[in-house]
Amino acid sequence: MGRTDGKEITTVSLSKLLANLAPLRPLTPPNFENIERTIRRVLDRFDAPAIASDRSPEDILHKMLDHIRNNDWRGVPLSFVIQSAGFAFSSDFRKTPAFEPIRFFLLKEVDASTRCGFINPMVRVYMESFDPVARHTFDLAAALQRNREQIGPRWQDLIFHIPDLFDPHLVSETIAERMDAMDDPWHGLRAIGLRQPHAPGLMDFAHLAFIRRIAPRLNQKQEIERLLGWLRPDGQTLQQMGAGAAINALLAPWRQQSPSKDISSLLTDRLTEFYGHPKVHRHPAWSEVDPELETMFLRWLMRADFRFLFQILDEVERGHMWSDREHFWETMLEQGVVDELWVAFNEEGYHVAQEKLPANTRETALRFGHQTGEKDKSLLLMRIGEKIVVEGTYNFKLHIFDADASGVPELYKSQYDVARIRRSRCLDSFAHLGGWQTRARRSIL
Secondary structure (H helix, E strand, C coil): CEEECCEEECCCCHHHHHHCCCCCCCCCCCCCHHHHHHHHHHHHHHCCCCCCCCCCHHHHHHHHHHHHHHCCCCCCCHHHHHHHHHHHCCCCCCCCHHHHHHHHHHHHHHHHCCCHHHHHHHHHHHHHCCCCCCHHHHHHHHHHHHCHHHCCHHHHHHHHHCCCCCCCCCHHHHHHHHHHCCCCHHHHHHHCCCCCCCCCCHHHHHHHHHHHHHHHHCCCHHHHHHHHHHHCCCCCCCCCCCHHHHHHHHHHHHCCCCCCHHHHHHHHHHHHHHHCCCCCCCCHHHHHCCHHHHHHHHHHHHHHHHHHHHHHHHHHCCCCCCHHHHHHHHHHHHCCCCCEEEEEECHHHHHHHHHCCCHHHCCCCCCCEEECCCCCCCEEEEEECCEEEEEECCCCCEEEEECCCCCCCCCCCCEECHHHHHHCCCCEEECCCCCHHHHHHHHHC
């Protein structure tokens, strides 16, 4: 210790200072999630379909013809040329001879251009107008292949993973093969550079090829869930093209064997969520389904809806007086006597049942009706041969109608009123007393 100007100074050796240094700690790595999320949003927006024009496609194509014939491109934005290309190669116009000069011009430009701002959108045109037996697909593929070095980074990742992207003979099968190796095909394709996996054209053919690959394994729950996840990924739009082929593939394994309750519930819930009830607001996909498979699916739906009815009744209607009726109709259902079945809940039951449906389908997918006439009455409506049978909770009599008569209750309606059903002319009606089951069988069969 020494003094300088009256102050004490402590001297510490350099070696001691170095020995007492605090250890270095690596900095916490930055969180790139927000940046990556923003990049994904930009890419998705950039790769979204073009905004529709107020002008008709024919007007745009004729205007493009004028520019080509006059060789006058003053003030013509590149976006107009790309829009014209989309129309010229589309299924609506690609066979129209009058627009052949546009296609010829665009193919020459693909061969000669060094602007990735033009080449990149033409890759998209190729993919969305893809048809493996159409001349325009082979012409576009050949031109893009010749000039692939000018294709920008936007598509290079996909080309790296799908080297035969411009081989129309192979590409759809190659994509399907890649999809089959992915746990989640929709997100997996996005990860390798295909930002819109459900885009039309090439992906329609890849979708069908993927279904052919996965079909032999669709008796396994994991594979079923993988295909369902492809048809509608979480938070994304539903696959529409080729939906009938997907439904056929999902149902076909069960022609000769019955699925487990777990699998049948999974298929009935998800397929009706995606494509609706085959008998209610029929989605076009059901028209592509094998009628035998649709009939089988409807039988599953009847059993599911029957169980659903009593699940809801147990929650909202204690003492609904249906224990013996439940056993009787379940036996009739298992014996194959019931041809069609529909449920209509009372006010409380309807709201409880709605809450059990996926939130995004409550307004669009009709799975049951609403009985509004009396607050304590829920209904079970069945078609059995040429008869319509209506059951109801509490003291509602069993009603049996001629299915061909006018004014009888119809299945698959959104709303019912028990008072109107009581007023309708029926073949027989009786209370559930004594041997009512014997009378029911005699009246129905």
